Amino acid sequence: xxxxxxxxxxxxxxxxxxxxxxxxxxxxxxxxxxxxxxxxxxxxxxxxxxxxxxxxxxxxxxxxxxxxxxxxxxxxxxxxxxxxxxxxxxxxxxxxxxxxxxxxxxxxxxxxxxxxxxxxxxxxxxxxxxxxxxxxxxxxxxxxxxxxxxxxxxxxxxxxxxxxxxxxxxxxxxxxxxxxxxxxxxxxxxxxxxxxxxxxxxxxxxxxxxxxxxxxxxxxxxxxx
Amino acid sequence: xxxxxxxxxxxxxxxxxxxxxxxxxxxxxxxxxxxxxxxxxxxxxxxxxxxxxxxxxxxxxxxxxxxxxxxxxxxxxxxxxxxxxxxxxxxxxxxxxxxxxxxxxxxxxxxxxxxxxxxxxxxxxxxxxxxxxxxxxxxxxxxxxxxxxxxxxxxxxxxxxxxxxxxxxxxxxxxxxxxxxxxxxxxxxxxxxxxxxxxxxxxxxxxxxxxxxxxxxxxxxxxxxxxxxxxxxxxxxxxxxxxxx
Numbered sequence: 001x002x003x004x005x006x007x008x009x010x011x012x013x014x015x016x017x018x019x020x021x022x023x024x025x026x027x028x029x030x031x032x033x034x035x036x037x038x039x040x041x042x043x044x045x046x047x048x049x050x051x052x053x054x055x056x057x058x059x060x061x062x063x064x065x066x067x068x069x070x071x072x073x074x075x076x077x078x079x080x081x082x083x084x085x086x087x088x089x090x091x092x093x094x095x096x097x098x099x100x101x102x103x104x105x106x107x108x109x110x111x112x113x114x115x116x117x118x119x120x121x122x123x124x125x126x127x128x129x130x131x132x133x134x135x136x137x138x139x140x141x142x143x144x145x146x147x148x149x150x151x152x153x154x155x156x157x158x159x160x161x162x163x164x165x166x167x168x169x170x171x172x173x174x175x176x177x178x179x180x181x182x183x184x185x186x187x188x189x190x191x192x193x194x195x196x197x198x199x200x201x202x203x204x205x206x207x208x209x210x211x212x213x214x215x216x217x218x219x220x221x222x223x224x225x
Numbered sequence: 226x227x228x229x230x231x232x233x234x235x236x237x238x239x240x241x242x243x244x245x246x247x248x249x250x251x252x253x254x255x256x257x258x259x260x261x262x263x264x265x266x267x268x269x270x271x272x273x274x275x276x277x278x279x280x281x282x283x284x285x286x287x288x289x290x291x292x293x294x295x296x297x298x299x300x301x302x303x304x305x306x307x308x309x310x311x312x313x314x315x316x317x318x319x320x321x322x323x324x325x326x327x328x329x330x331x332x333x334x335x336x337x338x339x340x341x342x343x344x345x346x347x348x349x350x351x352x353x354x355x356x357x358x359x360x361x362x363x364x365x366x367x368x369x370x371x372x373x374x375x376x377x378x379x380x381x382x383x384x385x386x387x388x389x390x391x392x393x394x395x396x397x398x399x400x401x402x403x404x405x406x407x408x409x410x411x412x413x414x415x416x417x418x419x420x421x422x423x424x425x426x427x428x429x430x431x432x433x434x435x436x437x438x439x440x441x442x443x444x445x446x447x448x449x450x451x452x453x454x455x456x457x458x459x460x461x462x463x464x465x466x467x468x469x470x
Contacts, residue, residue: 080291084355085320088375089291100291104350104358105317109286109294217399219406219424223296224242224264225288 031140031156038180039131042071045208046181052198055189056083063198068206068213071131077213092214101216108220115225137164138171145177148184152177168195243269248450248464250275250336258337258464278304278334286316293318302338306331309338320352336462340365367416369393381410389415401425 047068054063064081074095080086088103093113100109134140138158146155153174160166169192174184181203187196248258262271268285282300289295295316302309309330315323326346333341346364353359360371360383371383371393378398385391391414400407400423408422418435427447433454434440441454450464 078291085352086291087355091291100288100294102291102293102317104320104322104352105294105315107294107316109288111288211403215404217406217424218404218426218429219408219422223286223294225286 029142029154031142032135034142034154034156034175034180035131035135035140038175038182039071041180042069042131044072045070045206046203047206047208048200048203050078050185050198050200052185052196054196054198055194063196067200068208070208070210070213073210075210075213090216092216094214099214099216101220106217106220108216108222109225110222111225134158134173137161137166143172146174148174148176150176150183151179153183242468242470244466244468246464246466248462250460250462252335252456252458252460258462260337273300273337275334275337278302278330278338280309280338282311289318293322300328302330304334304338317350322350324348335456335460371395385412385414385416387415391415391417 045068047066049064049066051062051064053060055061061083063083066079066081068077068079069075074093076093077090078093079090080088090101092099092101096113098111098113100111101107102109137160139161140156140158143155143157146153153176156173156175158171158173159169168187169190170188172184172186172188173182175181176183181200183200185196185198185200186194187198189195243261243263245262246258246260250256250258256276259274260271262269262284268283271282271284273280273282280300280302282298284296284298286294286296293316295314295318297314298312300311302311309328311326311328313324313326315325317323324346325348327344328340329343330338330341333339344365346362348360348362348364350358350360356375358373358375360369360373362369362371362385367385367387369383369385371381373379373381373395378396381393381395381397383393383395385393391412393410393412395408395410397406397408399405403426405426406422406424408420408424410418410420412418416435418433420431420433422429422431429443429445431443431445432441439454439456441452441456443450443452445451448466448468450462450466452462452464454460
């Protein structure tokens with residue numbers, strides 16, 4: 001004869017069932033739904049810091065950058081802090097163009113988005129925080145969930161759509177469930193090697209203006225390509 | 226015939242993005258200057274014309290995203306005194322920036338073709354640390370080494386030799402909230418020259434004052450350029466630039 005289950009055991013089972021239910025519900029979410037939620041959540045201007053390691057031209061290097069975004073207008077600014085050879089450089093992504101400011105030569109290189117080069121950083125900074133660009137350029141699928149210091153997160157895997165040369169084979173993207181925003185990017189190359197492992201920290205809503213994001217030194221030489 | 230010329234320019238305008246800079250130069254007499262550039266799928270073809278000399282060139286570039294940019298080009302010339310030409314490479318990648326130019330023309334033709342004879346310039350800049358840059362410049366019998374430190378503004382200190390030694394002092398910093406920049410460089414000794422630029426976006430003011438006495442003052446108001454100065458004799462140059470689309 002089976003022993004009667006104690007109330008505590010029943011409680012644990014119920015919790016387990018609920019967890020399973022939530023998990024299955026979470027897994028039932030399509031990547032597009034998750035991205036849509038993220039797009040809505042990131043609609044107001046925000047800023048964050050991206051830090052981690054990248055595979056630079058000279059090997060593994062520390063990477064740090066500040067990202068400023070007015071997602072609603074498709075406007076992003078990435079200010080590079082590390083590696084040291086990039087400090088002072090920044091990238092501005094508008095709805096039609098990519099601007100790269102180069103501190104050492106004081107040049108602003110403006111390219112149409114379709115002509116903008118893969119960065120040479122081992123990943124494309126244009127994807128950082130730009131859900132719309134990810135949806136357009138990557139085939140996405142949900143791998144599962146993961147727990148992070150900021151809370152549970154979805155794990156998405158993105159592979160460049162045919163014809164998209166983004167400089168990596170796949171990117172693993174972690175998106176917080178409660179406050180849908182990216183918290184980690186893992187870019188992998190053709191051989192599966194990690195090209196960049198970046199975490200998004202110090203996220204905050206901010207009072208940003210388009211003029212502020214497009215700001216550059218007025219003596220810069222502007223080169224249009 | 227005139228109609229065909231207009232159609233030619235309209236056709237180029239419709240086909241490409243480009244720029245046209247037309248000017249009037251006065252030094253003893255008045256003559257026109259013209260610079261035009263037409264963007265190709267990759268790079269740009271440009272034309273420089275003034276009475277007595279003309280040049281046709283190509284400008285190309287390799288963009289490396291936030292890592293850098295390398296521009297290169299070549300120019301051929303015809304005109305008084307004979308043929309001439311120039312090749313150049315400039316830009317940077319990671320911690321290194323360089324500028325190299327080599328040109329030859331039998332005689333100078335101001336204002337578009339200023340250098341005379343065989344002329345070369347090599348400038349190298351290297352980031353020692355994120356905020357420190359060392360530079361080396363070799364130009365027409367002059368050599369200069371500099372060290373620049375960026376602490377908010379950028380301060381430059383250097384030494385050069387042009388027959389006799391000279392000192393280089395520089396300051397460059399933002400003077401407004403919108404990226405406005407003041408750039409000053411003073412050379413004293415074997416070269417005596419003060420150069421400055423105030424860049425406000427829609428307006429820029431630039432000046433050069435050197436000894437033995439020569440100098441210029443240039444004001445750019447949007448696409449209109451007004452320049453006056455002294456180079457062997459007083460001169461003035463008015464330019465207007467169109468860019469399309």
